[in-house]
Amino acid sequence: MSSEAVSRAVVADGVEWHEVCAVDDILAGTGVAALLGETQVALFRLRDDRVYAIGNHDPFSHAPVLSRGIVGDLGGRVVVASPLFKQHFRLEDGGCVEDEAVNVGSFPVDVVDGRVRVGVAAG
Amino acid sequence: MSDKKTLLVAGNGMVGQHFLEAAVEAGLGERYDITVIGEEPRPAYDRVRLSEYFSGVGAEGLSLTTMEWFADNDITTCMGVKVDAIDRDGRRVTLSDGSVMHYDRLVLATGSYAFVPPIEGIDRPECFVYRTIEDLDAIIAAGGAARSGAVLGGGLLGLEAANALKNLGLDAHVIQFASTLMEVQLDGDGGRMLESKIGDLGVKVRTNSNTRAIVDGDDHRLRLEFADGGHLETDLVVVSTGIRPRDELCEACGLERGERGGFAVDDQCRTSDPAIYAIGECAAWNGRVFGLVAPGYEMARVAAGALADEPRTFAGADMSTKLKLLGVDVASIGDSLGRTAGAQTYAFTDGPAGIYRRIVVNAEGNRLLGAVLVGDTEPYSNWLQYCINDMPLPDQPEGLLISGVDGEAGGLSAGALPDTAQVCSCHNVSKGGICNAVDDGATTLGDLKACTKATTGCGGCTQLVTQILNMELESRGVAVDRSLCEHFPYTRQELYHLVRVEEHQTFESVLEKHGKGLGCDVCKPTVGSILASCWNAYVLGDDTAQLQDTNDYYLANMQKNGTYSVVPRVPGGEITPEKLIVLGEVAKKYDLYTKITGGQRIDLFGATVEQLPEIWRELIDAGFETGQAYGKSVRTVKSCVGSTWCRYGLLDSVGMSLRIENRYKGLRAPHKLKFAVSGCTRECAEAQSKDVGVIATENGWNLYVCGNGGMRPRHADLFATGLDNDALIQAIDRFLMFYIRTGDRLQRTSVWLENLEGGLDYLREVVLEDSLGIAAQLESEMRDVVDTYECEWKRTVEDPERLRRFRSFVNSDRTDPSLRFTRERGQRRPADADEQVVQSIPLVEVSA
Numbered sequence: 001m002s003s004e005a006v007s008r009a010v011v012a013d014g015v016e017w018h019e020v021c022a023v024d025d026i027l028a029g030t031g032v033a034a035l036l037g038e039t040q041v042a043l044f045r046l047r048d049d050r051v052y053a054i055g056n057h058d059p060f061s062h063a064p065v066l067s068r069g070i071v072g073d074l075g076g077r078v079v080v081a082s083p084l085f086k087q088h089f090r091l092e093d094g095g096c097v098e099d100e101a102v103n104v105g106s107f108p109v110d111v112v113d114g115r116v117r118v119g120v121a122a123g
Numbered sequence: 124m125s126d127k128k129t130l131l132v133a134g135n136g137m138v139g140q141h142f143l144e145a146a147v148e149a150g151l152g153e154r155y156d157i158t159v160i161g162e163e164p165r166p167a168y169d170r171v172r173l174s175e176y177f178s179g180v181g182a183e184g185l186s187l188t189t190m191e192w193f194a195d196n197d198i199t200t201c202m203g204v205k206v207d208a209i210d211r212d213g214r215r216v217t218l219s220d221g222s223v224m225h226y227d228r229l230v231l232a233t234g235s236y237a238f239v240p241p242i243e244g245i246d247r248p249e250c251f252v253y254r255t256i257e258d259l260d261a262i263i264a265a266g267g268a269a270r271s272g273a274v275l276g277g278g279l280l281g282l283e284a285a286n287a288l289k290n291l292g293l294d295a296h297v298i299q300f301a302s303t304l305m306e307v308q309l310d311g312d313g314g315r316m317l318e319s320k321i322g323d324l325g326v327k328v329r330t331n332s333n334t335r336a337i338v339d340g341d342d343h344r345l346r347l348e349f350a351d352g353g354h355l356e357t358d359l360v361v362v363s364t365g366i367r368p369r370d371e372l373c374e375a376c377g378l379e380r381g382e383r384g385g386f387a388v389d390d391q392c393r394t395s396d397p398a399i400y401a402i403g404e405c406a407a408w409n410g411r412v413f414g415l416v417a418p419g420y421e422m423a424r425v426a427a428g429a430l431a432d433e434p435r436t437f438a439g440a441d442m443s444t445k446l447k448l449l450g451v452d453v454a455s456i457g458d459s460l461g462r463t464a465g466a467q468t469y470a471f472t473d474g475p476a477g478i479y480r481r482i483v484v485n486a487e488g489n490r491l492l493g494a495v496l497v498g499d500t501e502p503y504s505n506w507l508q509y510c511i512n513d514m515p516l517p518d519q520p521e522g523l524l525i526s527g528v529d530g531e532a533g534g535l536s537a538g539a540l541p542d543t544a545q546v547c548s549c550h551n552v553s554k555g556g557i558c559n560a561v562d563d564g565a566t567t568l569g570d571l572k573a574c575t576k577a578t579t580g581c582g583g584c585t586q587l588v589t590q591i592l593n594m595e596l597e598s599r600g601v602a603v604d605r606s607l608c609e610h611f612p613y614t615r616q617e618l619y620h621l622v623r624v625e626e627h628q629t630f631e632s633v634l635e636k637h638g639k640g641l642g643c644d645v646c647k648p649t650v651g652s653i654l655a656s657c658w659n660a661y662v663l664g665d666d667t668a669q670l671q672d673t674n675d676y677y678l679a680n681m682q683k684n685g686t687y688s689v690v691p692r693v694p695g696g697e698i699t700p701e702k703l704i705v706l707g708e709v710a711k712k713y714d715l716y717t718k719i720t721g722g723q724r725i726d727l728f729g730a731t732v733e734q735l736p737e738i739w740r741e742l743i744d745a746g747f748e749t750g751q752a753y754g755k756s757v758r759t760v761k762s763c764v765g766s767t768w769c770r771y772g773l774l775d776s777v778g779m780s781l782r783i784e785n786r787y788k789g790l791r792a793p794h795k796l797k798f799a800v801s802g803c804t805r806e807c808a809e810a811q812s813k814d815v816g817v818i819a820t821e822n823g824w825n826l827y828v829c830g831n832g833g834m835r836p837r838h839a840d841l842f843a844t845g846l847d848n849d850a851l852i853q854a855i856d857r858f859l860m861f862y863i864r865t866g867d868r869l870q871r872t873s874v875w876l877e878n879l880e881g882g883l884d885y886l887r888e889v890v891l892e893d894s895l896g897i898a899a900q901l902e903s904e905m906r907d908v909v910d911t912y913e914c915e916w917k918r919t920v921e922d923p924e925r926l927r928r929f930r931s932f933v934n935s936d937r938t939d940p941s942l943r944f945t946r947e948r949g950q951r952r953p954a955d956a957d958e959q960v961v962q963s964i965p966l967v968e969v970s971a
Contacts, residue, residue: 020933020934021933021934025927025933026933027665027668027669027928028665028669029668029669030668030669030676032930032932032933033931033932033933034932034933034934034935035931035932035934035935035937035940038940040932040939040941043933046641047631047641047669057941061683061685062956063683063684063685064685064939064941065673065681065685068673068676068677068681068685069644069673070643070644070647070648070669070670070671070672071641071669072610072640072641072642072643072644072646072647073640073641073642073643074609074643075609076640078641079643081643081644083672083673083674083681084681084683084685086644088644
């Protein structure tokens with residue numbers, strides 16, 4: 001784990017893949033925030049080791065806090081609840097359960113050899 | 124120009140308003156242009172709950188309607204004026220502002236006024252009546268400079284007024300002309316029991332006292348001189364010596380009057396002029412004036428029915444009543460004084476518990492005519508049903524006195540009631556009416572309230588209505604869904620029991636056995652809290668950390684911009700100068716916004732995640748502990764300086780608050796818990812607004828429970844009196860553990876108590892009398908929690924593995940670059956949206 005934001009690694013199909021941390025750096029059942037350039041990403045690791053990434057910015061409180069919400073499922077979809085005003089965001093696509101017009105964005109995630117990589121659109 | 128006729132309603136009190144509602148419901152608006160004239164500046168409010176005005180319920184809180192309601196229902200309002208004269212021939216009224224209004228039908232709901240006896244000096248400015256919000260405002264204004272207040276009159280309203288004086292912090296006296304209190308409702312023994320109970324609460328009662336004159340006092344502003352030569356000095360006087368119908372319009376316009384005053388009305392509430400109706404406390408039916416709201420409401424419905432050509436009959440009213448006066452439960456049913464010919468009485472007194480019960484039965488001994496209850500009104504609703512429905516009594520009616528509810532000889536259950544039984548007398552709802560509502564889809568008490576209004580009057584029928592509701596739901600095979608969330612088909616209380624009995628240590632094991640899915644932000648913190656309450660496990664363990672809300676996860680309170688506040692414990696608000704300096708130095712070093720909070724602590728705001736461990740290390744080194752300000756847990760124990768410094772302090776409130784705070788710190792509960800300890804009844808610590816409030820008296824500690832601030836404030840109830848230090852702690856131990864065991868998710872103690880079947884009396888039985896035999900267990904569970912306390916921050920800063928979690932970013936040591944601050948009044952605070960200008964440097968300051 002570096003003390004600086006990890007530099008871009010691979011660019012493929014218009015996606016920059018950033019290696020962010022080890023899977024074990026995320027306590028199972030919780031989230032962490034990662035800084036990709038100036039973009040904040042909320043990464044979540046479920047108890048079964050699935051890893052998801054969505055935008056960290058909470059559009060309701062305007063604070064970058066989604067990584068610090070409680071992870072769970074609602075109606076079969078994996079979600080995180082914002083720690084400030086408790087809206088739920090789907091980890092698969094970043095959509096808000098309470099307001100379908102709101103989406104915080106989602107990022108592709110790849111776990112290779114115990115390392116987590118997050119993809120952002122290149123450019 | 125409308126071709127409708129004009130309906131004028133004089134008076135917008137509770138009954139006048141009820142009439143308007145009944146009129147709207149009956150569709151009178153289609154036939155009449157309705158106008159209401161109200162003398163007070165505001166529309167109708169709940170006079171029954173008037174004394175709550177002293178405990179901070181504002182005029183809005185008491186209001187029964189809104190100006191919008193009038194507008195929505197096309198009712199014209201004239202507030203702040205009254206009817207001065209009626210011209211019956213011309214069908215016109217003259218108002219106090221000189222204007223004249225025509226009517227086709229007139230409804231008089233002018234109520235009553237407080238009777239003031241002709242005592243010399245009673246017109247002094249320090250003498251008040253107790254009738255309107257304006258009266259109360261005047262008493263409050265005068266109370267500020269007063270130490271003592273006296274109420275003339277020991278009836279129901281007089282005792283309410285005495286409570287109000289007590290709530291204003293005054294020494295309260297009650298001067299009663301009769302030989303016992305509440306002589307209209309209670310027999311002599313009942314009145315004396317009430318007197319002794321409220322005497323224990325510090326209200327001084329003086330019976331058989333005829334006030335002759337009110338003159339200047341020596342030590343106080345006033346001196347009351349009594350006919351027997353005695354006297355009493357006091358600063359203000361509240362007169363509560365009965366009410367008189369406001370029927371002054373009778374004489375001038377020739378309307379017939381009842382023997383003892385009031386507009387005489389027939390069974391349709393019509394006066395001697397068929398175009399004029401009278402309802403409520405200004406009306407006399409069969410020569411009788413009814414001074415309660417329920418008969419007034421019935422009259423309102425009868426009059427509205429008559430005007431809508433849907434005649435119903437007023438046939439008198441039940442004057443039974445159940446009250447809490449100065450925290451003492453009092454009730455009277457029917458012919459409570461046994462005036463019916465041939466009536467027989469049975470009575471029961473439990474001196475130590477302060478309970479008095481008396482029943483009056485007919486000559487044959489098979490029907491209940493009336494009853495008196497003091498100190499415990501639990502049997503009230505069942506006994507009332509026996510009485511008003513003329514139901515046969517058990518063979519040995521005296522059995523009712525001991526068991527109260529269901530004597531061995533056969534009790535009264537909701538099932539035994541006939542469908543016609545009137546269950547809610549305020550809103551005239553029968554058992555059949557409730558069954559119909561359930562048929563129409565009502566499944567909760569809230570639904571029933573909305574569609575039948577049952578329980579929304581005096582509330583005395585709540586228990587019975589709930590019983591009927593549950594029974595009806597059961598008989599229809601409806602299971603009420605009380606699931607915590609989609610993952611657990613259990614309530615918090617049920618989950619608590621499962622965790623205890625099956626000794627679950629992790630969320631995963633509870634979920635595997637009793638739930639489904641992954642869990643969510645509802646069940647995870649709930650189970651986390653239960654695990655912490657039961658086993659006092661470290662909240663940041665690998666299994667438990669994922670259950671915590673962000674506040675518990677970072678052991679700090681997240682604020683609006685995602686930074687956290689740091690709140691060290693300052694037990695009882697007592698702090699050394701050295702520690703004060705440390706707080707200042709830490710705040711200065713990390714540039715934290717500093718504020719003294721209502722809980723007598725100092726909060727430090729604006730710390731980022733990575734700063735939290737450094738800040739706490741410095742605080743712990745200086746001897747601070749975490750204040751648990753982040754958890755659903757014990758927060759603070761507010762205190763005054765008590766006997767340590769205060770010239771009025773009776774006991775050591777600081778010492779007691781330290782003992783309490785140190786005992787329960789770290790205790791997790793369904794909701795946050797607040798405490799306070801006051802050193803005397805001046806109550807500087809405001810203990811009566813806390814979950815647990817303690818007030819020193821000359822006889823020891825008085826314990827109050829289940830108060831709260833919040834959106835729906837509630838005064839705490841007096842729970843036990845005259846406790847010594849250890850008895851106090853024992854009672855709190857049991858009370859808290861019982862709440863933690865049985866409270867619902869995020870349920871405050873106030874709501875918990877309101878939903879507890881049997882209410883305060885049941886709670887007292889469980890906690891003080893150990894009626895369930897669980898007291899020893901509750902105490903031992905509390906002891907476990909107390910014995911295993913550790914400062915969560917101390918453990919965390921010593922654990923490098925945990926400290927790794929305190930970073931803004933998993934892949935960078937940078938502080939969150941999006942944070943923006945500005946300065947205001949010399950301190951740093953989050954920048955508002957329009958102040959967020961520069962996007963470059965972390966923790967940047969934007970010039971304000």
